[in-house]
Amino acid sequence: MRKTNLILIGMPGAGKSTVGVLLAKRLGVSFIDTDILMQTGEGCYLQETIAEHGIDGFRRIEARYLLSVPPDCGVVATGGSAVYSRKAMTHLKSLGPAVYLKIGLEALKKRLGNLDKRGVLRMPGQTIDMIYEERRALYGAYADIIVSTVGVTPDQVVTAVLRQL
Ligand SMILES: Nc1ncnc2c1ncn2[C@@H]1O[C@H](COP(=O)(O)OP(=O)(O)O)[C@@H](O)[C@H]1O
Numbered sequence: 353m354r355k356t357n358l359i360l361i362g363m364p365g366a367g368k369s370t371v372g373v374l375l376a377k378r379l380g381v382s383f384i385d386t387d388i389l390m391q392t393g394e395g396c397y398l399q400e401t402i403a404e405h406g407i408d409g410f411r412r413i414e415a416r417y418l419l420s421v422p423p424d425c426g427v428v429a430t431g432g433s434a435v436y437s438r439k440a441m442t443h444l445k446s447l448g449p450a451v452y453l454k455i456g457l458e459a460l461k462k463r464l465g466n467l468d469k470r471g472v473l474r475m476p477g478q479t480i481d482m483i484y485e486e487r488r489a490l491y492g493a494y495a496d497i498i499v500s501t502v503g504v505t506p507d508q509v510v511t512a513v514l515r516q517l
């Protein structure tokens with residue numbers, strides 16, 4: 353078993369949570385989904401945190417949970433909005449390489465379905481195209497490793513990540 357930490361970043365729907373748990377099992381390490389860390393810590397669903405605190409409030413609270421990820425984290429599936437906190441990303445990247453699970457806009461639209469049901473952080477009127485445009489430079493800038501998740505199964509994504517380590 354390889355003892356290693358990996359930080360998964362990318363758009364909502366890219367497969368961070370799905371692939372993350374499979375990767376952790378293959379590597380024999382722990383798995384943390386920061387969305388779950390936040391939900392259990394706050395005692396409510398992410399949508400409720402967004403409704404109560406607004407987008408900026410959600411980002412601040414999310415950053416706090418990202419900063420609480422410990423050194424022996426194993427594989428970490430972040431929420432898609434993690435990259436809005438430079439401080440949190442600096443912390444996470446100090447723990448292990450950031451793996452950008454990349455998905456094209458058209459494939460993403462098919463996978464995501466109704467954005468509101470998924471609780472993607474967005475300003476009123478902001479479309480998925482706009483969010484994609486706003487974020488892709490951030491994901492690219494933080495990425496140590498980039499793996500495409502289009503036209504491949506989650507298991508194949510795991511293999512592709514391991515090949516690049
Ligand atoms: N490689 C893949 N191919 C097709 N569907 C996928 C793939 N990886 C994940 N999915 C599906 O996409 C959806 C979003 O996956 P999820 O792991 O929740 O993404 P994220 O955590 O990045 O938001 C789920 O329905 C999941 O089953």
Ligand SMILES: O=C(O)C1=C[C@@H](OP(=O)(O)O)[C@@H](O)[C@H](O)C1
Nearest residue numbers: 363364365431432433471472473
């Ligand atoms: O990208 C986003 O704005 C968000 C993505 C979600 O996580 P996933 O990327 O795991 O779907 C979750 O953190 C929250 O609903 C906001």
Ligand SMILES: [Mg+2]
Nearest residue numbers: 368369387429
């Ligand atoms: Mg997820």
